[in-house]
Amino acid sequence: MTTILPRKDVVIVGLGWTGSILAHELTDQGLDVLAIERGPWRDTATDFNIGYAQDELRYSVRRDLFLQPAVETLTMRNDPSQTALPMRDFGSFLLGNGVGGAGVHWNGHTWRFWDSDFQIKTNLTKRYGAARIADLQVEDWGVTGAEMEPYYDQFEYLAGISGKAGNIKGQLQEGGNPFEDPRSRDYPNPPMEMTYAPTLFANAGRSMGLHPFPTPSANMSRTYVNPLGITMGQCTYCGFCERFGCANYSKSSAQTTILPVLMKKANFEVRTDSEVLHVDLAAGGKSARGVTYVDTSGQEFFQPADLVLLCAYGLHNARLMMLSGIGRIYDPATGEGTVGRNYCYQTNAGVQVFFDDKNFNPFIAAGALGQTIDDYNGDAFDHGGLDFVGGAGINCIPTNGRPIGTRPTLPGTPKWGSAWKKATVAGYKSTLGFSSQGSSSATRTNYLDLDPTYKDRFGRPLMRMTFDFPDNDIRMSNYLCDRMEEIAKTLGGKQYNVGRRKKGWDSVPYQSTHNTGGAIMGTDPKRSAVNTFLQSWDVPNVFVIGASAFPQNAGKNPTGTVGALAYRAADGIRNHYLRNPGAPLVQA
């Protein structure tokens, strides 16, 4: 029996980064907002407790804060000819669960995409000709860098990003990223204090004529009061950041930047440990009536609402659309359907440089503390004589020295025994690592749909992920590895090791929780699932907010852009949609 509840103006599915931003914006507008969150309530003092937050086994290895595969997983395969099997444990990416979402346990690298990323198809076609991208399913986003700038600014000030501007209103700034688009003002906080490894990396890069700059960080370089009046503390460089909640109120997340204000509002409510099963559509399928969810007792509820916002993380947004019949599921054979189309990831590779005479104190670290070189990112460099498009940020961001997971040793070291132990002790403090975080191009056969065999705990199909690294991206990554090798040589050291990216995406070792696409934005309803305000083309009182909207991924972490898109959607709803509720904001 489904219990029918009193209606709300807005129901938000998921109270992570985007859900919290939208909840705050729409309650400010005076709307009655309900968020339904699958996981538990979480807050700093109780759940990221300073007495035991620094527990590597519990949080990093057993991943206490993450979504458990028993609750929901995906099936995966590398190409459509294979049989997809369930990820029985998560590995390559780790999804969030509970209030704050993945924002609780992210690192906090907070990037802006560039105009050349947003207008990528137009730009690449103009610069290199259409033939260069013929194998790929490259799409423009339908927005420009200049249109996105105010939303980025809003997110960066909310989150107190620590960094150094490279370009303020067209004026290049010494020490910042010279390749970034113009920004209206500097970051709200100065860069973090640098540790030793990124300092050496930056020196090496500079001596080669490259342009290193401090990575923009959501770890606070100093005490900060955000525009909502919420105070954050200075980061203590504790080295338990990614996969952990911050016990110091120093890492921006919904908990540290929004919830203390949002939770006090009378027109906001969150229901935790409650999983939305699907969006209910009115007859004809052109508008949503509300959502159905189930709580921990197994009781099912129908929650009517005028406006439904999917803020459940990109992958979950796509699956909820599929399970609700919002839009048509993509079919790679015909190229028709938009939900599940253009799933992309991140194309990473890494380098280690081994020294004898250096002590990097790897445990003195923060999630986003380091230096980046963007000379080979996106379209910052000329691809004229090259055989690929895209690029990567080269990052030296040593995030931790936690010993279960971080024990670099020289290649060829045995995995156990006395020789292993000796090499482990020798490598622990004296190894410098850096990596390329590469773009990910969309192709026809990398996509999401529903699995024909495997079911979730409610008996509904799991989502199926079909993904491998496109040849273009492997060529890009190899080019970046060659550039990284040059940096490794400049750094000196007794030996270095380049870990190149190979075909055959492996779902087991952790790579990145930057899953993009599946409900992409654009200007053509045949090739995108949402318009440029993230409003569903098919069901206009549903907005789908998250990295699901990225038509492809850049060589940068997604959340700066996810946050900016959340503000853009909020702007669209507050200033346009509410004047004429239920109507599309953009005519196809």
Place this chain on the structure above:
Amino acid sequence: MFTVTATSASFARSLSGSLPWAPLSSDPPMQVVSGGWQFFTPQEAALVEAIVDRLVPADDLSMGGKEAGCAVYIDRQLTGAFGTSSRLYTKGPFLPGLPTQGYQGEANPAQRYRIGLAAIDAFLKQRDGKTFAELQPADQDAFLTAMEAGKVDLPNGVKGPGFFGLLLQNTMEGFFADPVYGGNKDMVSWRMLGFPGARYDYRDHVSKHNQPYPRPPVSIEGSPEWLVKRS
């Protein structure tokens, strides 16, 4: 059936009007108390202790894995969520997968230990007429090396490299995890590496590049209150 959360169960609730907070609502880890075995039989325990002592041998860098408590750590892990795979996706059908698809077996870690340890015992009894613990260290190492490389045919369909990988992974977890979980006695591995453990504030040392960190490690154990589970 609907509650699969982190460490403790949580229940659906509605929150509005203020940040919810209640005293004693934190969820500290339970300290492993050594002594006795909760999962292993005495025979299994002897085998595991002998194996962890070869994976992490006693030498001038540290005590061995047995003394450090790695076997106790594994024993306790196997009685919990890890041993039973209660957080993982365990629905069938179980099909052989590609390496990129990860572990696709039906057996959980507890079952894999039970079957795997018995297979090692049976194999050595047949080959050498001895248990693993009775072999010379060099012969123990030779056996483990062969098992790691898939060069021993263990009975009952046990795949050597897969089970070896599980043993190695869990031994290293026990050796390097916080001592609260039963291994890493006296923070031995942290002292060996120079990892300061659960310290949480390095602001005074960030800019002291290339200089050794002066303080000894600390663990999250040690507060007697943590042994009292909240009601």
